[in-house]
Amino acid sequence: MATVSRVLNGSEKVSAATRQRVLQAIEQLQYTPNASAKALRSRRTTLLGVVIPAVSSIYYLELLKGIENTAIESDYNLIICDAQNSSLREIEYMKLLSSRRVDGFIIINTLMPEEEVAGLARRGFPFVLIGRVVKSANVSSIVVANRSGAAQAVEHLIRHGYKRIAYIRGMFHPDDEERFATYRKVLAEHGLSFDPQLVERGHFTEEGGAQALQRLLQKTEFSAVFAANDEMAIGAMEKARQLGIRVPEDLAIVGFDNIRLARHVVPGLTTVDMPKYQLGAMAAKKLLETLGNEHIVYERVVLKTELVVRQSCGCG
Amino acid sequence: MATVSRVLNGSEKVSAATRQRVLQAIEQLQYTPNASAKALRSRRTTLLGVVIPAVSSIYYLELLKGIENTAIESDYNLIICDAQNSSLREIEYMKLLSSRRVDGFIIINTLMPEEEVAGLARRGFPFVLIGRVVKSANVSSIVVANRSGAAQAVEHLIRHGYKRIAYIRGMFHPDDEERFATYRKVLAEHGLSFDPQLVERGHFTEEGGAQALQRLLQKTEFSAVFAANDEMAIGAMEKARQLGIRVPEDLAIVGFDNIRLARHVVPGLTTVDMPKYQLGAMAAKKLLETLGNEHIVYERVVLKTELVVRQSCGCG
DNA sequence: TTGAAAGCGCTAACAA
DNA sequence: TTGTTAGCGCTTTCAA
Numbered sequence: 001m002a003t004v005s006r007v008l009n010g011s012e013k014v015s016a017a018t019r020q021r022v023l024q025a026i027e028q029l030q031y032t033p034n035a036s037a038k039a040l041r042s043r044r045t046t047l048l049g050v051v052i053p054a055v056s057s058i059y060y061l062e063l064l065k066g067i068e069n070t071a072i073e074s075d076y077n078l079i080i081c082d083a084q085n086s087s088l089r090e091i092e093y094m095k096l097l098s099s100r101r102v103d104g105f106i107i108i109n110t111l112m113p114e115e116e117v118a119g120l121a122r123r124g125f126p127f128v129l130i131g132r133v134v135k136s137a138n139v140s141s142i143v144v145a146n147r148s149g150a151a152q153a154v155e156h157l158i159r160h161g162y163k164r165i166a167y168i169r170g171m172f173h174p175d176d177e178e179r180f181a182t183y184r185k186v187l188a189e190h191g192l193s194f195d196p197q198l199v200e201r202g203h204f205t206e207e208g209g210a211q212a213l214q215r216l217l218q219k220t221e222f223s224a225v226f227a228a229n230d231e232m233a234i235g236a237m238e239k240a241r242q243l244g245i246r247v248p249e250d251l252a253i254v255g256f257d258n259i260r261l262a263r264h265v266v267p268g269l270t271t272v273d274m275p276k277y278q279l280g281a282m283a284a285k286k287l288l289e290t291l292g293n294e295h296i297v298y299e300r301v302v303l304k305t306e307l308v309v310r311q312s313c314g315c316g
Numbered sequence: 317m318a319t320v321s322r323v324l325n326g327s328e329k330v331s332a333a334t335r336q337r338v339l340q341a342i343e344q345l346q347y348t349p350n351a352s353a354k355a356l357r358s359r360r361t362t363l364l365g366v367v368i369p370a371v372s373s374i375y376y377l378e379l380l381k382g383i384e385n386t387a388i389e390s391d392y393n394l395i396i397c398d399a400q401n402s403s404l405r406e407i408e409y410m411k412l413l414s415s416r417r418v419d420g421f422i423i424i425n426t427l428m429p430e431e432e433v434a435g436l437a438r439r440g441f442p443f444v445l446i447g448r449v450v451k452s453a454n455v456s457s458i459v460v461a462n463r464s465g466a467a468q469a470v471e472h473l474i475r476h477g478y479k480r481i482a483y484i485r486g487m488f489h490p491d492d493e494e495r496f497a498t499y500r501k502v503l504a505e506h507g508l509s510f511d512p513q514l515v516e517r518g519h520f521t522e523e524g525g526a527q528a529l530q531r532l533l534q535k536t537e538f539s540a541v542f543a544a545n546d547e548m549a550i551g552a553m554e555k556a557r558q559l560g561i562r563v564p565e566d567l568a569i570v571g572f573d574n575i576r577l578a579r580h581v582v583p584g585l586t587t588v589d590m591p592k593y594q595l596g597a598m599a600a601k602k603l604l605e606t607l608g609n610e611h612i613v614y615e616r617v618v619l620k621t622e623l624v625v626r627q628s629c630g631c632g
Numbered sequence: 633t634t635g636a637a638a639g640c641g642c643t644a645a646c647a648a
Numbered sequence: 649t650t651g652t653t654a655g656c657g658c659t660t661t662c663a664a
Contacts, residue, residue, distance in 0.1 A: 001657090001658080001659095002658095002659075002660080004658095005658065005659055005660085006659095009659085033657080033658075034656085034657050034658070036656085036657080036658090037656070037657035037658040037659090038657080038658055038659080039658090040656090040657080040658070041657080041658045041659045041660085042658080042659065042660095
């Protein structure tokens with residue numbers, strides 16, 4: 001028994017002859033080691049958890065790929081939990097994962113209250129956040145430069161003469177808060193007054209974007225829209241087309257994220273690109289780093305964003 | 317200790333008072349049960365594995381969602397393995413999963429040789445296939461009606477007067493074999509001779525579709541293209557646009573799968589829809605069914621496909 | 633270099 | 649209704 005273990009784990013102290021015999025027996029008996037027993041004894045599962053708000057959103061795929069590739073390099077596999085946009089479900093998954101089912105996990109764009117995250121951190125189970133910073137807790141975070149990206153987008157519109165710029169917010173998410181704050185700040189910097197009439201909220205989905213645009217059109221006039229993400233921007237674009245509003249001639253539209261769809265829609269969507277793959281890769285790297293070490297350095301990594309000009313803003 | 321277990325597993329034989337005390341102690345000590353120990357002892361992990369050819373393909377997302385939702389209903393979670401289009405990696409994952417890390421798994425569109433799948437089945441670990449049938453083994457499979465879908469697509473083109481219809485194949489996949497065979501059969505049924513010049517292969521990706529179209533154009537003339545999947549159809553569409561070929565006026569294009577992008581490209585892609593969510597849901601249901609039971613019924617489920625006519629075929 | 637034995641944290645059978 | 653005990657399959661001393 002002990003010798004088999006040594007053979008399977010590549011220990012040096014086995015003679016070539018016994019190793020042979022063991023391997024042969026394994027083959028003959030179709031023996032497969034029991035992962036649970038191994039994990040129980042060795043206190044390692046070589047599994048990482050990922051809690052994702054919604055797997056059905058293309059946006060998260062590249063991110064996932066970044067995590068996965070990085071994990072694989074260290075012989076880790078992923079258990080992916082789809083919270084389906086519910087923070088209750090997030091919390092349940094967190095519990096599931098921290099029952100030593102995985103060695104550590106990554107939480108993407110969580111909606112959990114700060115206190116919940118802080119509590120989790122206090123319990124000492126290793127995890128890393130993507131797209132969220134919690135100041136009151138010892139956690140590492142990987143985020144993108146929302147402010148700089150949003151500023152580039154709004155400044156681009158202003159520079160090309162747009163004055164009445166609407167903003168379609170998402171639903172209560174830090175990313176959205178930062179982008180919105182930047183929108184207001186940039187307007188102010190250019191001597192444009194902020195008009196609350198120009199703001200509506202959507203659910204970060206196409207449908208949400210379409211509805212938000214409709215509500216905006218009923219309230220007031222404007223010549224450009226900045227949406228908190230691409231899905232909503234694309235929804236708004238479609239709604240505009242339905243209403244006979246030409247994009248970008250009658251209405252300029254700019255998004256955020258640069259999802260794959262953005263360059264496929266017509267006109268191509270001008271948007272803020274973020275390094276989605278990198279975001280995932282960095283998070284996994286950071287997590288794996290902490291797993292080995294006694295002494296953990298918590299940090300916040302901010303990745304760059306950049307405006308990609310296509311046709312939907314009319315400034316190409 | 318035993319009482320704690322009883323409380324956590326909802327056993328009846330605990331008095332309200334002790335239950336209270338136990339729960340309080342759990343809270344106080346921040347006790348979390350160890351999933352590995354539990355799995356070792358109870359021989360259940362409440363985890364299902366999914367081996368997917370490539371997570372980065374949108375096509376698999378809906379499928380995944382179907383699996384996930386069904387699994388969740390039975391309190392199962394998913395561990396997702398991305399084979400990155402390598403059958404070697406598939407085999408490795410299979411080994412990983414069958415080491416009692418999960419209670420069963422689902423393999424999507426596997427490229428593994430038949431013998432490998434049959435061997436796996438012989439070992440008795442529970443799994444279900446999606447998109448692949450292996451006659452020589454005791455396995456359940458969920459597949460779509462490739463023949464009927466492909467026939468609808470080709471017949472539609474022929475009915476609208478197209479005579480030289482090119483076919484862009486994928487890379488050595490049973491789905492592709494069936495679709496291609498149907499393409500030839502339908503041509504024959506309509507008195508059109510099969511011209512090998514009209515066939516090229518791509519990698520099931522946009523890039524692959526674009527390149528295949530280019531090679532076709534260099535060889536011969538044709539007025540319609542049927543691609544083995546939507547990604548390649550969309551790649552071909554883009555390549556056509558680059559070359560100044562109008563779709564559908566100069567070239568009709570039809571795809572297969574009805575991915576989300578298909579209705580967003582301009583012109584909208586005519587394609588064969590398949591119930592992707594159902595495919596996943598059925599597979600998960602079938603797998604969960606076998607887990608409980610002693611007596612397993614192996615079966616092959618075929619789900620319907622249906623042509624969705626948009627603009628790219630010019631027959632709208 | 634190999635084998636024997638202890639124990640990881642849990643559940644289930646049994647005893648109290 | 650509660651506590652005691654054995655054992656799931658592995659790794660890791662320790663002894664041979």
